Amino acid sequence: MENAFDLPAVSDPMSRHPKIPGPGEPIRLHHSLCYGCGDDAPIGLRLKVIAGEGFTVSAQMVVEQWMQGGPGVIHGGVLTAAFDEILGTAPLTIGAPVVTAHLEVDFAKPIPLGSTLHLDAEVLAKERRKVFVRASAHLGDPENPVATAHSIFVEIDLKKHFAAYRDDAAQSRP
Ligand SMILES: CCCCC/C=C\C/C=C\C/C=C\C/C=C\CCCC(=O)SCCNC(=O)CCNC(=O)[C@H](O)C(C)(C)COP(=O)(O)OP(=O)(O)OC[C@H]1O[C@@H](n2cnc3c(N)ncnc32)[C@H](O)[C@@H]1OP(=O)(O)O
Numbered sequence: 190m191e192n193a194f195d196l197p198a199v200s201d202p203m204s205r206h207p208k209i210p211g212p213g214e215p216i217r218l219h220h221s222l223c224y225g226c227g228d229d230a231p232i233g234l235r236l237k238v239i240a241g242e243g244f245t246v247s248a249q250m251v252v253e254q255w256m257q258g259g260p261g262v263i264h265g266g267v268l269t270a271a272f273d274e275i276l277g278t279a280p281l282t283i284g285a286p287v288v289t290a291h292l293e294v295d296f297a298k299p300i301p302l303g304s305t306l307h308l309d310a311e312v313l314a315k316e317r318r319k320v321f322v323r324a325s326a327h328l329g330d331p332e333n334p335v336a337t338a339h340s341i342f343v344e345i346d347l348k349k350h351f352a353a354y355r356d357d358a359a360q361s362r363p
Pocket residue numbers: 190191192193219220225273274275276277278281285286287288289290291316317318319341343345347
């Protein structure tokens with residue numbers, strides 16, 4: 190298993206998928222019970238990911254009290270989950286359904302409760318099934334990121350990958 194974000198020198202050709210919504214339009218949920226984006230998830234971030242230009246997407250998230258780690262600031266795992274969601278959605282701009290294989294997060298500054306976190310992600314390259322995606326988070330000033338993330342997602346056959354688990358999707362609902 191590889192474990193580093195190592196951008197390929199040359200990317201496979203990438204083009205914007207014709208069915209991806211236009212810039213400013215929301216990207217459809219991939220699963221209504223998803224912790225990251227699902228409207229029906231009992232607990233979750235409920236991120237609404239918006240398509241941008243090219244291979245970019247964005248989202249905003251208000252940091253609520255239940256997302257707390259250290260007193261008064263976001264939990265690192267919650268921020269990582271938000272990154273995972275937006276990073277994992279970006280490959281849809283090139284038509285690639287993916288799962289997370291590798292995710293690195295750099296936490297630059299504390300993120301206070303009550304802040305509005307602006308998340309931006311961009312597909313940088315594709316190599317065979319691997320999709321290389323970068324993201325950053327800021328609190329209103331894009332030149333002043335509070336965290337960044339680099340990730341490798343791997344393209345999957347959706348039906349095959351989840352075939353063994355799909356029937357359990359709603360079983361753990363309270
Ligand atoms: C559970 C949430 C599911 C969400 C996704 C649902 C639907 C997706 C549809 C649309 C997406 C839309 C929105 C998505 C939004 C959020 C996304 C959240 C995503 C998650 O939260 S998802 C949960 C966590 N995630 C997993 O549950 C994955 C567990 N894992 C595996 O299922 C396998 O491990 C897999 C499939 C990754 C690979 O397995 P495999 O057998 O198919 O392929 P193989 O091993 O041959 O790797 C092929 C090439 O990837 C390279 N490679 C592999 N692993 C690497 C690593 N760690 N680092 C660097 N490179 C790596 C190899 O080196 C080779 O590279 P090369 O071509 O160079 O040889």
